[in-house]
Amino acid sequence: MSMPKGGNAPVEAGAVRIELSWRTGPGVPDVDASALLLSGGKVRDDGDFVFYNQPVHAAGAVRHEGKRTADGTTADTLAVDLAAMEPAVDRVVLAASADGGTFGQVPGLSVRVLDATGAPTGSSGAGSGGAAAAGPGGAELVRFDSQDATVETAFVLGELYRRQGGWKFRAVGQGYDRGLAGLATDYGITVDDPGPAPAVPVPPGAPAAVPEAPEATPEHTAPQGQLGASTRTPPARTASAPAPTPVRLSKVTLTKEAPAVSLTKQGGTSGALRVNLNWRTRQAPAGSGWGRKLTRALAGPAALDLDLGALYELTDGSKGVVQALGNAFGSLHAPPYIHLDGDDRTGAVASGENLTVSLDHQHLIKRILFFVTIYEGARSFGDLNATVTLTPQRGAPVDFSLDECTVPSNVCALALLINTGSELVVQREARYLVPERGVSPQRTVDQAYGWGMRWAPGRK
Incomplete structure (x- = not known):
């Protein structure tokens, strides 16, 4: 009441x-x-x-x-x-x-x-x-x-x-x-809110800023062990601790017209970067033939299970994947400095799926591609309303929504984190991919972005 x-x-x-x-x-x-x-x-x-x-x-x-x-x-x-x-x-x-x-x-x-x-x-x-x-x-x-x-x-x-x-x-x-x-x-808060950092526009027809992969094709490395906790324990409050810097209230929303933003220019140069995927299903428009197909594709005995993952390449040339499949949860304090916090198999957990990246080691990171796959419960992303949010420990959070899926896709490239040598850039991808027959979603992402890894079947 x-x-x-x-x-x-x-x-x-x-x-x-x-x-x-x-x-x-x-x-x-x-x-x-x-x-x-x-x-x-x-x-x-x-x-x-x-x-x-x-x-x-x-x-x-x-x-x-x-x-x-x-x-x-x-x-x-x-x-x-x-x-x-x-x-x-x-x-x-x-x-x-x-x-x-x-x-x-x-x-x-x-x-x-x-x-x-x-x-x-x-x-x-x-x-x-x-x-x-x-x-x-x-x-x-x-x-x-x-x-x-x-x-x-x-x-x-x-x-x-x-x-x-x-x-x-x-x-x-x-x-x-x-x-x-x-x-x-x-209530006494010191607000430093100069407005959102400008997103970086990409000229029409310009290719995505994806670094070329080396000629060598490494084997898919064994996953790192899962850490017991995804973030550092907050320090105890002491009388001598310095006061926090003024809080920022700004947000950055990436769009097709302005799909990239520099974390470095916002002050996101250290600490933890939290990557969150949250979703819900939506009703297909009445009378839509494709919508009816997607609705049937979502109908099934299993709950919709989406898996957030990341392909990474470090500056020493090592590559790999962080994902729930194969229990490759990664590590936050050792290579690859990426940790998958858990696996939301039902969509019932309020925080959705989350990855954490340690920006304290960003000089060792060359590029990271965040992606999502459908593990079970649907054959396509149709009727999915998903939001991606990247929250650095310092600087404004970066978010964007996924476009409506109009192809029979079960894997989506979400965003690229690229170390250009002078700054760290987040680039919106929101790219639905359609695997060829017999090709796994992970291999499909790999091929689309030139990662050059070898893949074997895995389970979770």
Whole structure:
């Protein structure tokens, strides 16, 4: 049952999942969830702001888990481990911001607090430490539906606050017309938001910037062992630790007209680069013959299982693949400096499929091609609505949507990460490939991009 604005209720779970949701549709702007950790009404430093560009709090108790869309409703999720919250934090503000519109254009906006106590951490890569990830079936503790939005571009929907040794939730519903920057600044965040870095246009007819492969054709090397964790443990907060640099609120969206961006020019020269693939299926247009074929192709006894992978080439000439097939999960702290966080076999995990690349070793990386294959559950990417997001530890996240698939493809080249020698460039590919009869999807990607590897059958 939804509570009224200003109402409050006890939260007796040790860990919760905050689900901000709204109905999608034409003209509806995108919405982003965020959290601010307060002490005495203000943040202690800029690290107390958790959002899409800064997804994990240093202490690990609050984590931005990302978005999922199903049945016309999108949910952006935050995980909060109340039992692990630092004693100095007395309030966690739960906020929302509209990207490209106002909240008067966002129908069905609500925030739910779900019980995540005892839920296992998602294996497909929200990362390690701190907050537990709740499954879709977590019990709803409280809910607030926002119904009076007009010109606001940011909202404080609710807050978790300490009271007599426990935690409570309050429905707030306070709007801002100055966007996320205005909201964050009011709570003490220093915002450095000069706007998104310019995407690099590619002249019409210019070839993709793919370095030539060497003449030698190496054998497919054995996969590296899977690490126990995909990211480094956040450092403990100390009084002498330097304050974080001002937060950036900008995003970069790649398009056909502007398909590339320099991570180097954005400051993405070190730390972890998280590559996320999230998807949902969509209904085929009525009366579409091809759509009917794709709908039948998606129908089957098995759930749709997509596998995110990466072909890599290092500067020493070594090549290989990181993928779930053959348990080739890679390594983050040793060659190839790429790690597949897990395998989402059902599409039910909120964070989708994730890879992490260590940019601390970018001088050893020549190029990486991120791709996705259908392992089972469908014969084609038809009716798939997928988004790719590359989130560097420093700099703005880079995202793009895949075009509609109009060919019988079961493998898609997503993006290229290229070390040009002077900068690191991300290039949107979004290229559906159709394997020849008897040729595996992985070999098809290899041949299309000149990797020159040898392949053998594998299972997972």
